[in-house]
Amino acid sequence: MPVLALALVLPLAACGNDDDGTATGEDAELTVLAAASLTDVFEQLATPFEEEHDATVTFSFGSSTDLAEQVADGAPGDVLATADETSMGLAEDAGVTGAVETFATNVLTIVVPKGNPAGIETLDDLAGATWVRCADEVPCGKVALAVLDANKITAEPASLEEDVRATLDKVVSGEADAGLVYATDAVAAADAVDAIEIPGAEDQITSYYTTTLEQSEDADLAADWVAWVTSEEGRAVLSDAGFGSP
Structure with missing residues (x-):
């Protein structure tokens, strides 16, 4: 299904202000803090969402661990999406999350x-x-360590990157002969890289989690974004980008 056509199935949001003063309509703004590996697909998902809600979605992509620590410390934001349960747990333990949902997987x-x-x-x-x-401390590093250990690989990397997109960039730029990234990153950079499947990598599946944040200034819009990402249509977009089902 074409992405733009998906806007037809998104929940409608009324223009103006809600009774509690929450901004909606043309003035609505949403800030989503998300794992770096979600960059391309979340930007794709944002297009129909913005059109349907007359809203602007702003992203902050990076290490799940860093983002979770930031929101746990009270950093502004409406939605958090992480590439592992441990990172989401940092935000949950701080009491700043709503209901947490699993919405995708990766290898x-x-x-x-x-x-x-x-x-x-x-x-x-x-x-x-x-x-x-x-x-080591970020989700893609933890998965890499597990995969390398399972395959008894002791070769040392030339560098350790802050997130999966920084790792991918080293390969795309030719600075590295190879990199360990998620399958979806290989799909996103298919014009610049070739992917080599790792036998048994499916035994170390990465799961993605998302939630609304207590510090959100537009709780309804934040909930709508989570509903969109976890909907059947949202998951179809995720699937086209190479993500697995939760």
């Missing part, structure tokens, strides 16, 4: 520059190559 893959100049075919080929992955 790790190897990406190499288009044409694979270093000839990397498996994780074993990372030995002696210039390769990168996410830092």
Whole structure:
């Protein structure tokens, strides 16, 4: 289903102000803090949402851990979406979340520059190559560690990146022979990279979580965004981007 056509199924929002003073309509603004691996698909999901709600969606993408710590400390925002349960737990423990929903899954893959100049075919080929992955403390780094350990890979990366998009960028720019990123990142950068499937990677599935935030200045609009992302139509967009079902 074309993305623009999906706007027809989004819940309607009235213009003006709600009784509680919450802004809606043409003045509505929504701030979504989301894992870096959601960059492309969330921007795609925003287009019909903005048209239907006469709203502007602003994103802050980055490490799930960093974003969760920020909202736990009271940073402004309406919606949080993380790439692991642990990060979402930081916000939950701080008491700033609404109901938490799982909305997608992902798996790790190897990406190499288009044409694979270093000839990397498996994780074993990372030995002696210039390769990168996410830092240990962020979700994509934790998954990478688990996958590497399961495959008894001891090769050391050339660098540890702050999030999965920074890892992908090192490969796209040619600074690295290979990188460990999510399958969806390989889809998003398909013109610049080739993806190499990791056997058994599905045993280390990444799950994505989303919730509204207590500090939201427009609770209704925030709830509408979560409903859109978790709807059948929203999940179809996620599926086209390479995400699995929760």
